[in-house]
Amino acid sequence: MTNKPTLKIYKDRDADLKHLRGIPIAIIGYGSQGRAQALNLRDSGLQIIIGLPKKSNSIKTARKDGFEVYPSDEAVKLGEIISVLAPDHQHKKIYNEHMKKNLSAGKTLLFACGFSIHFRLVLPPKDVDVIMVAPHAPGEMMRKFFLEKKGVPCFFAVQQNYSGKGKKKALAYAKAIGCTKAGAIQTTFRDEAIGDLFGEQAVLCGGLTELLKVGFEVLVESGLSPENAYLECVHQLDFIVDTIKSHGIAGMFDRISKTAEYGSYQAGKRVIDDRVRKEMEKILKEIEDGSFVKTWMKECETGMKNYLKMKRMTSKHPIERTSKRIRDLMK
Ligand SMILES: NC(=O)c1ccc[n+]([C@@H]2O[C@H](COP(=O)([O-])OP(=O)(O)OC[C@H]3O[C@@H](n4cnc5c(N)ncnc54)[C@H](OP(=O)(O)O)[C@@H]3O)[C@@H](O)[C@H]2O)c1
The missing domain is CATH 3.40.50.720 (NAD(P)-binding Rossmann-like Domain)
Known part of the structure; x- marks a missing residue:
């Protein structure tokens, strides 16, 4: 690199x-x-x-x-x-x-x-x-x-x-x-446009939210209550993000338990493996060569049907109900 x-x-x-x-x-x-x-x-x-x-x-x-x-x-x-x-x-x-x-x-x-x-x-x-x-x-x-x-x-x-x-x-x-x-x-306009689209799609908004949902689903399917799964996979995200921003990734690992740290080193690499990297590279190519923007503009010009369908599916996911319950409980 x-x-x-x-x-x-x-x-x-x-x-x-x-x-x-x-x-x-x-x-x-x-x-x-x-x-x-x-x-x-x-x-x-x-x-x-x-x-x-x-x-x-x-x-x-x-x-x-x-x-x-x-x-x-x-x-x-x-x-x-x-x-x-x-x-x-x-x-x-x-x-x-x-x-x-x-x-x-x-x-x-x-x-x-x-x-x-x-x-x-x-x-x-x-x-x-x-x-x-x-x-x-x-x-x-x-x-x-x-x-x-x-x-x-x-x-x-x-x-x-x-x-x-x-x-x-x-x-x-x-x-x-x-x-x-x-x-x-x-x-440059180029680097900002490409970096912004890639960061939000593959990592910060798209990648992260799918990771949270899959983690939640796996725990619920194994028998944990949705609330328990939510608290373990989503709720502490702000603490982790704030710690990474203040101290770096290695600094965040210094601030969690040794068990959490050791487990994360080996499991993280299994979840985000070479297949994920290849898919990220593909997403970047589609952004760079303009095909993402072409598809998105076509979507905007033809009534945004796919966009609205994905938006509806996201708001109907069980994690949303759980998230609201937790927010209400913690008010
Ligand atoms: N939001 C962010 O976090 C963020 C961060 C950095 C950069 N940016 C950039 O900032 C720019 C604006 O983003 P934003 O998130 O602020 O957008 P936004 O909140 O979605 O902007 C909506 C505003 O644009 C108006 N608008 C809609 N159609 C218009 C038209 N034909 N002519 C003039 N105004 C119109 C809307 O009016 P109505 O009330 O009538 O709909 C509303 O006032 C984008 O280029 C974005 O990439 C955003």
């Missing part, structure tokens, strides 16, 4: 808000990231407007938070920096229908993820900057950390540098939303 050299971490001292002061920033979308970023940017003294569809459910929230809200087309016309914070699977449609014709030379398109640009769902003209600031946390957490004067880390990248100031603008934006307090790491 080869490692790339360690990347530089940019902090508050490396970023200057002067590159954004007095420049209107249009935030397109007012969900998890849109709301948190808009509030943080405004608290950092920047000039923010919000762009939303005319019938959007988010208009009320944005107005209540004191922002001026415009239809997306209008917001793109008024903004110099256009921060695209609507869901990724809708970027292609939003860009083609509302943004493309309103983007004039010298504006900046800013994304919180490399997805749409890397997979060419959005094809910006040559005479705009295209930059990314991708926070490593949901919006709600980013806002909370900002208010506590902490900040969450982020990736940033410059794909198109028409003005020659793309990096300075990206770093200033990262500072204004609080990310350079924790650290901003430079990457």
Whole structure:
């Protein structure tokens, strides 16, 4: 296994808000990231407007938070920096229908993820900057950390540098939303898009949840009560994750019993064996060659039947009932 050299971490001292002061920033979308970023940017003294569809459910929230809200087309016309914070699977449609014709030379398109640009769902003209600031946390957490004067880390990248100031603008934006307090790491749209999809699918969301469910099922099928199985396989996850984040994997093993540690060394390798590694490599290939995105976009354009079926199956799994029972019991 080869490692790339360690990347530089940019902090508050490396970023200057002067590159954004007095420049209107249009935030397109007012969900998890849109709301948190808009509030943080405004608290950092920047000039923010919000762009939303005319019938959007988010208009009320944005107005209540004191922002001026415009239809997306209008917001793109008024903004110099256009921060695209609507869901990724809708970027292609939003860009083609509302943004493309309103983007004039010298504006900046800013994304919180490399997805749409890397997979060419959005094809910006040559005479705009295209930059990314991708926070490593949901919006709600980013806002909370900002208010506590902490900040969450982020990736940033410059794909198109028409003005020659793309990096300075990206770093200033990262500072204004609080990310350079924790650290901003430079990457590319490609690496962010591929890494993000792979991490969430194979490890953090897809892989992990299947591991939890199978562990739960095996214990229940062996005769343990669902509550017992849940407490053993799922409930202590936050302790393990927090310990790994604070002390590393070896440090986590130092903090559990020797029996747990010895058993984990031999069983872990049997559960996550070469077959799993091969499947992960296959998943990565499907992400890299664009076939995952092609299938997902087709799903979005044809009524999301498979997506909705899998969503229903997930919420009907017995582990969900058990999880709710445990949560209720522990209230
Ligand atoms: N969430 C995270 O943890 C996270 C972390 C890092 C980066 N990101 C990135 O941040 C971006 C936004 O993600 P998110 O999770 O914040 O999305 P989200 O919460 O799902 O965004 C929903 C918002 O987008 C609005 N919207 C829907 N269609 C729109 C349209 N046609 N035009 C304008 N606005 C529209 C929605 O309005 P309605 O109320 O009308 O539906 C709502 O305000 C994505 O690129 C994502 O990859 C997310």
